[in-house]
Amino acid sequence: MPDLFGAQDEPQAPTRDGPRPLADRMRPNQLADVVGQDHLLGPEGPIGAMLAAGDLGSLILWGPPGVGKTTIARLLADETKLAFVQISAIFAGVADLRKVFDAARARYSTGQGTVLFVDEIHRFNKAQQDAFLPLMEAGIITLVGATTENPSFELNAALLSRAQVLRLQALDDAALGELLARAEASEGTLPLTDEARAALIGMAEGDGRALLNLAEQAYRLGAGPHDAATIAKRLNRRAALYDKTGDGHYGLISALHKSVRGSDPDASLYWLARMLEAGEDPRYLARRITRMAVEDIGLADPAAAQHCVMAWEIYERLGSPEGELALAQAVIYLALAPKSNAAYSAYKAARRAAAASGSAPPPDHILNAPTRMMKEMGFGRDYAYDHDAPDAFSGQNYFPAGMERSEFYHPVERGFEREMRKRIEWFARLRRERGGD
Template sequence: MSQAPLAARMRPEKLEDYAGQGHLLAENKPLRRAITSGQIHSMIFWGPPGVGKTTLAQLIAHHCDAHFITVSAVLAGVKDIRAAVEQAQREKQYGRSTILFIDEVHRFNKAQQDAFLPFVEDGTLIFIGATTENPSFEINNALLSRAQVYQLRALDEAAILGILQRAVSAQGWSAQLEQLQQLALQADGDGRRALNILEIAMDMAEDNILTEACLSAALSDYCRRFDKGGDLFYDQISALHKAVRGSSPDAALYWLTRMLEAGCDPVYVARRLLRMASEDIGNADPRALRVCIDAWDVQERLGSPEGELALAQAACYLACAPKSNAVYTAYKAVKQDIASGGSHEVPIHLRNAPTRLMKEQGYGAEYRYAHDEPNGFAAGENYFPEALQNRKYYHPVDRGLEKKIAEKISHLDTLNAQSPIQRYPRK
């Protein structure tokens, strides 16, 4: 009996048996036409683990009768690339093309890429790369410009169910449809993982019959798909943030729990919730900031599971709170003015005067102490540099506490306009 893993034994040998990726391989799709016509070009397969990147590359080579060389970017060096080029040159002498498949191609450095790029350009090699990372950020432009990027998607449950049924039939095993459907659901879009879990379950089974106990044991250590630095990480953070911003506590809870259950650092989640409290809620409900800090404190003091529950409470609070990005927008506007407007001096009436010399030079001489003014407000005073007088950055929204803040600012603006004392007379 073969000692190769079930996932390796079940690799399809015909394009018709390949599961998923209909958006690329359906009839009349560009990639399908290229394969069937034998006009293969260099390409990069980008997608999550277990969706068939390596298998598709092998099927292309088989369909086109091309010599297939596979290299792992984790282990290979320039020497391995040169050896592959020499093989390709020998095959070319006999009129046969060569496909160089590089797994995890994003791990290649510039020197390794430079070693084979000229041979891609002159037709010695057809390059196919596989990566789980966004090529836009992880692969050099020189390589990107020479290859077409195809994005492979996570497999749906129907595709994974088909893979499992094919494996069960090929191995002579017995399994109930409901068991395979449960496994397809838990595989989380990863065909290889589904086969690995099935193999573990069947190793425990007697008489090649899958039981509920064997399946439960195989699934017990299962972990959801979550890469702590890649696209999936940032996609889920983005979804959490947008659910909070969109006032959907249920969706916010879903994405937060997905991340925590998959192993995301709870402290990172706490930091992001704190950011949401300022960016999307702000002064519409200043308590949101305190709720997030308290949740972070609970997480650090108590850990799991109390900490995660506190984070869930904070996420729900943020989603249900009134929303305002007025402070966030004002902050960005101020940064833009500072970046483009130069460094304006502090007006002399706002400067402190801790020494006699500074007092003699007039520092703070005309400053109006607000507590000594009617209603504690120095109407007509200006706290900007003269060149920026009367700037307005903060525009409170008509929601939550900011509705009251807006009324207060409007009242103060009226007092400023009516004051006979003006620091910088209006032009």
């Protein structure tokens, strides 16, 4: 039975005295019944291969809610005849972990291994995560951690090096349909039209637990069949997954950025709308949209950054909801603008060259000589004032003495950078003619 901090050691069969949610009643009893994760559980998958070899290692199960992480961990213990202990990182502290570890050591001394399932393992701090390492190395526990957050950001490198990270996928419509068919085989046919049944699957958004919770609500609607409009109005839709500091946040902004870079205004608007619908701060979006302009468009369209800054200012003046329209217009403009990362690449190349050259001083001829001593030492001597040269271009060298001339900026043949390329080629020709190279 669970204790106060969420641990559960080899639970007995659940009591049938009280009502149990449909999602709990429909939990699979064997790994073969888990849907949607064949890439992990099939004969060629990592878990399937481990079980076939009789060698279960520690695992980190990474995936969205409602895809079977807890179920897989419990069934792995059943398949391997290991004790199953479940704790939640939200509730467990160091003292709680110590009790779990002591029990695992005692169990190990009698020849019994332990599958320790840690839900929301990313919630543990570094010290708590480090506490698992000695027991994992000694074989006292087989750790199975579950997380909805990217393990590479949230878990210690030492822990990750001792466990295999497996990514679970959101359930597709076929897997959700199979879950719904099982529920109907157990509970009776849902009072829904075919269209409403399809809409119910869509409302779950890849979450099996959410689907079964929706199905349970649908059974309460009474005699039907009810149509899609009815369930949209009367059922509690699963809340959209979005964490402003987690994978949902970074995944969607990445999708927006890449859609803009890919010149797809419709996809760009979709991801912008998804983030706004989820409650993202429009100011964050304004900043990121401006970054897209300077990173992916640059001088191919110098007006792009101006559009973004203007949209940002419009939002500040208008506020919501009208201000978001300015951001949408900026996104459309960026998506359809000519693309170039030439300036971005040139800047990074110049930074690398600056780091490599250390403290190399400018050549003497371009240094000012405000004192008599500096003039006598040659500072500023032989400087060619460009405005006095033909075409206002002297062709002098401005790199440090002894440093080979570098070419960082390579404009593309798109947008305004076509003109920039012509200018660079023209100046390069003049420089060669005037011996500046």
